[in-house]
Amino acid sequence: MKNPRILVVDDEENIRLLFKEELEEEGFEIGLASNGFEALDKLKTERFDLVVLDIKMPGMDGIQTLNEIKNIKKDQPVILCSAYGEFKQDFSSWVSDGYVVKSADTRELKQTIKNVLGL
Amino acid sequence: MNPVDLLGKIIEISHSNLELASRITSILNIISQDMRSEEAIIYTFDKDKRLSCRYANQRSALFNILNKYRCHIGEGIVGSVAQKRSPLFYTMRDIPPRFGCLFYPELDGKLENYKVFAFLPLADDSYLYGVLVLCAVNRDVIHDADKIFLSILSREVGGILRSYDLILSSKKRISELATLSELGKVLTSNIDPQELLKNIALIIAKSLNAAFVTIKLGYAFLKLDAQRFTYGIIDPSVQDHVAELEETSARLLRAVSMRDCAPDEYEDAFKLSLFSAPIVSKNRVLGTLTICGDKMEQTYALGEDGQYLINTIANYISSGLENTLLNTRLRDAVRELSDAQKRLIEQEKFRSLGEMTANIAHEIKNPLVIIGGFAKRLARQIDLDRTENKYISIILNEVTRLESILNEVLNYVKETPLVAEMCSINDCLDEVLYLLTSDSSWEEINIAKTYDPRLPPISCDSQQLKQVLINILMNSHEAMHGRGTITIQTKQTTYENRPFIAISIADTGGGIDPANIDNVFNPFFTTKERGTGLGLAISNKIIMNHKGHIDVENIAGKGVTFIIYLPAKNHITKEEFL
Ligand SMILES: Nc1ncnc2c1ncn2[C@@H]1O[C@H](COP(=O)(O)OP(=O)(O)OP(=O)(O)O)[C@@H](O)[C@H]1O
Numbered sequence: 001m002k003n004p005r006i007l008v009v010d011d012e013e014n015i016r017l018l019f020k021e022e023l024e025e026e027g028f029e030i031g032l033a034s035n036g037f038e039a040l041d042k043l044k045t046e047r048f049d050l051v052v053l054d055i056k057m058p059g060m061d062g063i064q065t066l067n068e069i070k071n072i073k074k075d076q077p078v079i080l081c082s083a084y085g086e087f088k089q090d091f092s093s094w095v096s097d098g099y100v101v102k103s104a105d106t107r108e109l110k111q112t113i114k115n116v117l118g119l
Numbered sequence: 120m121n122p123v124d125l126l127g128k129i130i131e132i133s134h135s136n137l138e139l140a141s142r143i144t145s146i147l148n149i150i151s152q153d154m155r156s157e158e159a160i161i162y163t164f165d166k167d168k169r170l171s172c173r174y175a176n177q178r179s180a181l182f183n184i185l186n187k188y189r190c191h192i193g194e195g196i197v198g199s200v201a202q203k204r205s206p207l208f209y210t211m212r213d214i215p216p217r218f219g220c221l222f223y224p225e226l227d228g229k230l231e232n233y234k235v236f237a238f239l240p241l242a243d244d245s246y247l248y249g250v251l252v253l254c255a256v257n258r259d260v261i262h263d264a265d266k267i268f269l270s271i272l273s274r275e276v277g278g279i280l281r282s283y284d285l286i287l288s289s290k291k292r293i294s295e296l297a298t299l300s301e302l303g304k305v306l307t308s309n310i311d312p313q314e315l316l317k318n319i320a321l322i323i324a325k326s327l328n329a330a331f332v333t334i335k336l337g338y339a340f341l342k343l344d345a346q347r348f349t350y351g352i353i354d355p356s357v358q359d360h361v362a363e364l365e366e367t368s369a370r371l372l373r374a375v376s377m378r379d380c381a382p383d384e385y386e387d388a389f390k391l392s393l394f395s396a397p398i399v400s401k402n403r404v405l406g407t408l409t410i411c412g413d414k415m416e417q418t419y420a421l422g423e424d425g426q427y428l429i430n431t432i433a434n435y436i437s438s439g440l441e442n443t444l445l446n447t448r449l450r451d452a453v454r455e456l457s458d459a460q461k462r463l464i465e466q467e468k469f470r471s472l473g474e475m476t477a478n479i480a481h482e483i484k485n486p487l488v489i490i491g492g493f494a495k496r497l498a499r500q501i502d503l504d505r506t507e508n509k510y511i512s513i514i515l516n517e518v519t520r521l522e523s524i525l526n527e528v529l530n531y532v533k534e535t536p537l538v539a540e541m542c543s544i545n546d547c548l549d550e551v552l553y554l555l556t557s558d559s560s561w562e563e564i565n566i567a568k569t570y571d572p573r574l575p576p577i578s579c580d581s582q583q584l585k586q587v588l589i590n591i592l593m594n595s596h597e598a599m600h601g602r603g604t605i606t607i608q609t610k611q612t613t614y615e616n617r618p619f620i621a622i623s624i625a626d627t628g629g630g631i632d633p634a635n636i637d638n639v640f641n642p643f644f645t646t647k648e649r650g651t652g653l654g655l656a657i658s659n660k661i662i663m664n665h666k667g668h669i670d671v672e673n674i675a676g677k678g679v680t681f682i683i684y685l686p687a688k689n690h691i692t693k694e695e696f697l
């Protein structure tokens with residue numbers, strides 16, 4: 001079986017790097033985008049099984065990006081990921097398939113990804 | 120002395136600087152001498168419009184007897200001279216059998232020496248001032264010339280009395296006006312009601328030359344400590360009279376003197392110019408003003424103008440009291456307003472501080488995740504020797520600590536919507552207490568509960584409320600170092616006329632340093648080595664979200680009482696009634 005492909009979207013380079021290394025270790029294939037526009041471009045040309053989307057980003061934030069993604073690919077699974085739980089109550093975040101608060105401990109992130117992918 | 124010289128002498132005396140009484144006495148001395156009349160006595164009208172014997176020549180033997188009695192106009196010889204305004208002359212032989220007021224038991228045997236009597240009205244064309252009585256031992260007749268002269272003389276003396284009257288009444292009037300203007304000044308200056316009433320009593324007493332002035336308030340009015348304000352000393356002998364007058368004037372709603380409440384004792388009591396007026400405002404008797412005159416001569420007697428003055432003063436006082444009442448209400452309202460404003464500012468401060476904190480926390484969170492995340496990878500990937508492993512685990516521990524602090528901060532600034540439900544505060548408290556006291560560190564803490572068993576359930580977020588209770592109880596626990604008493608009370612109360620419930624939690628932990636008291640609700644304020652200083656800030660925010668507030672009563676050195684106020688009814692009540 002082919003490895004699931006995950007697109008990590010975050011404006012912080014080191015977060016991207018951390019997530020890439022941690023998730024590759026779990027056997028995922030990782031694509032990277034540093035903002036919402038880049039992410040949309042990538043999604044138009046490539047197929048990803050899951051998008052891990054940071055919320056606080058300059059330009060187009062995660063919530064807006066989420067809406068755009070759902071516009072072009074209604075069934076694209078997305079997990080929102082932010083520094084804290086401020087958007088948990090936001091209606092638009094309900095459209096996402098998961099919500100993770102960033103932590104040095106990446107176990108919650110990995111578990112949520114596996115849940116969404118049905119692994 | 121020839122008649123013209125005599126008249127001149129009398130007029131001279133009347134213009135002298137002597138006191139009124141001594142001027143009249145001097146005049147009577149001269150008349151008695153010149154007319155060879157052993158007695159020269161003047162009757163004038165007293166405040167009851169009765170003729171009473173007020174002045175006499177120095178040698179008069181009858182004065183001390185006569186001045187005990189008074190007579191009405193028309194009564195006896197004196198009374199009828201006053202009524203008819205024409206003089207009467209008698210000798211011992213032809214004096215009528217009904218002498219009226221001239222003959223009293225005490226006079227028995229004292230009149231036989233006198234051979235002639237003259238009774239002369241002291242009157243001008245328009246007004247009667249009294250009666251002059253002359254009694255002579257060494258004269259057999261009064262000649263017509265003397266009679267004519269005496270008529271002129273009595274007219275003159277009447278005129279003198281009249282001008283005294285005018286001077287006295289204008290003096291009185293001036294002092295009244297001065298009193299009222301003094302009162303006006305005091306009433307418009309915004310001093311506190313206590314001072315106001317004391318000053319009023321003082322001003323009235325000084326300007327009316329009163330022995331004492333006492334203002335009694337009938338209502339528990341203006342939250343004053345005292346209900347009676349007195350200037351001077353109330354003689355114990357009149358204390359009962361004062362009480363009686365106060366009661367009567369409040370009942371009759373008008374100024375009263377002793378005559379109104381004790382008609383039988385009147386003869387005695389009238390000597391006290393003691394009177395009382397109700398202080399009325401909007402048909403409600405606020406209290407009474409009672410004045411006791413000092414010296415008969417100069418003081419106020421409650422005649423018609425006296426009554427008018429007292430009523431005017433009482434009205435002044437009532438409007439003054441109304442004013443202060445309004446002022447106190449205004450002050451209360453202003454205070455409430457500024458309290459509300461303070462709270463609003465506090466809220467605003469919290470909000471902007473919250474935003475700032477959220478931003479900072481967010482900025483810190485990402486680097487922290489990166490540091491911690493890679494440290495973890497390091498720890499996993501390389502098989503490190505013991506020292507380096509120790510360092511990495513220190514980094515990881517600190518990252519975990521920082522993260523949990525950040526989470527707490529973010530929790531605080533995050534707007535958590537209320538999940539309101541009807542819940543029983545007493546039950547919430549018991550649940551929290553059960554939870555806390557199951558820990559052994561609570562073993563030596565004595566918990567005293569006085570719950571209101573009829574406390575109505577209120578609409579609130581019980582999870583959040585429990586968080587507040589835990590924060591406050593934990594603070595007490597920490598302040599008491601695990602040993603002491605926590606007293607918990609619940610009750611129904613009101614705040615700004617709306618129903619509230621109050622939960623008070625008191626400890627014996629030594630209280631808060633007064634220097635810190637204003638800071639304890641500020642986020643991050645802590646005096647504890649490992650405290651975040653968010654416990655009370657979060658609690659305050661939660662209670663404010665519930666439209667309630669927290670009060671602190673601090674007794675430095677003893678302990679603190681935190682009182683949580685929560686609205687007992689939500690705003691739906693109005694519709695429910697409809
Ligand atoms: N019951 C109390 N007795 C004495 N001081 C108190 C009491 N409650 C609060 N304080 C003072 O108020 C400060 C702030 O309290 P708060 O609960 O906000 O923070 P903390 O207890 O220091 O930290 P945290 O609750 O976050 O662990 C405390 O550090 C303490 O100085």
Ligand SMILES: [Mg+2]
Nearest residue numbers: 011054056057
């Ligand atoms: Mg970001």
Ligand SMILES: [Mg+2]
Nearest residue numbers: 590594654655
């Ligand atoms: Mg605390």
